[in-house]
Amino acid sequence: MPFSREELHSILSALPDPAFVLTRSGRYAAIFGGSDARYYHDGSSLIGQSLFDVIAHEKARWFTLQVREALDSRALRIVEYSLSGNDVKGLEDSGPDAPIWFEGRIQALDFLVDGEDAVVWIASNITEKNAVEKRLRIQSETCPLTGVFNRRKLLEVLAQHFELFTRNRIPTSVLMFDIDNFKTINDHLGHQVGDHVLVAVADVCRQELRKCDYIARLGGDEFVVLMPATRHDHGIIVADRLRHLISSRLEETFKRICTISGGLTEFSPPDVSYEAVLRRADDGLYRSKRGGRDQVSVV
Structure with a gap:
């Protein structure tokens, strides 16, 4: 049976997630739902205001663009976005400590609202979901002991940068190193x-290392450092600095001489895969071992 106007309004108001009616110009025309008080506050004060009245300019521009693209395509548009205290006017000092993440589902309406095209924008709080996904992603990509990337993530990053190199010839250096006589440390001092x-x-x-560099534990005591936009002549400077600093830190902390040996190489046009680069770096590492350890060989 058909619902009365009051019943429809009651149903819409009971929606757990808020549904905003936004016009092409970015004006809040109506708000329904948002009854899940764990995630949402009463947004009725927004009605009649512009996105630019409520949200920082660049963010408001982004919201307006999403509305217009949904109106122009007439298709359901799904976006993910965050809002922090700095994004919402008046909340700079009293807003949430961390960004809140939302999934927006935007659909054009087939009638005008106050003389303008409009969409319904349903905002679902996905902060907890994103946090779980982030934790799982970090667990799948990092070594649980050291916190650096694991072998799987390293190979993924190497493949991406090798593809960039083959297309754009961006110089990239790779350092592979391990800890000299690590087995002796384990045997004499214990695995802990x-x-x-x-x-x-x-x-x-x-x-x-720079923020753009990647450090990964390949396995055991073997590490790999990927240095984008770095030729081997600069890479060896970085590698030798790491060698000295690591040796100093280990000697200071564990009161015994600890050194590393490594091999440094650079992506090269004859390389057919990143595996060839890793093999060459590995050859350099063993050249350093044969040469007396505590050194980095360029290959």
Whole structure:
């Protein structure tokens, strides 16, 4: 049976997630739902205001663009976005400590609202979902002991940068190194100390490398550093600095001489895959071992 106007309004008001009616110009024409008080506050004060009255300019421009694209395509548009205290006017000091993430489902309406095209925008709070996904992604990509990338993530990153190199010839250096006589450390001092040594090595790399560099534990005591936009002549400077700093940190912390040996190479036009680059870096590492350890060989 048909619902009365009051019943329809009651149904819409009971929606757990808020549904905003936004016009092409970015004006809040109506708001329904948002009854889940765990995630949403009463938004009735927004009605009649513009996105630019409520939200920081660049963010408001983005929202307006999404509305217009949904209106022009007439198709359901799904977007993910965040809102922080700095994004909402008047909340700079009293807003949430961390950004809140939403999924927006935007659909054009087939009638005018106050003389304008309009959409219904349903906003669902997905902050908890995103946090779970982020934790799972981090767990799948990082070494649980050292916190650096694991082998799987390293190979993924190497493949991406090798593709960039083949297209654009962006110079990229790769350093592979391990801890000299690591088995002796484990045998004489115990595996717990060995684990602390690995963590200390990873910490030095994180502190000294650029944000655009990648550090990964390949396995055991073997690490790989990927340095984008870096030729081998600069890469060896970075590698030797790491070698000295790691040795100093380990000697200071564990009161014994600990060194690393490595091999450094650069992506090269004859390379047919990133595997060839890794093999060459591995050859350099063993050249350093044969040469007496505590050194980095360029290959």
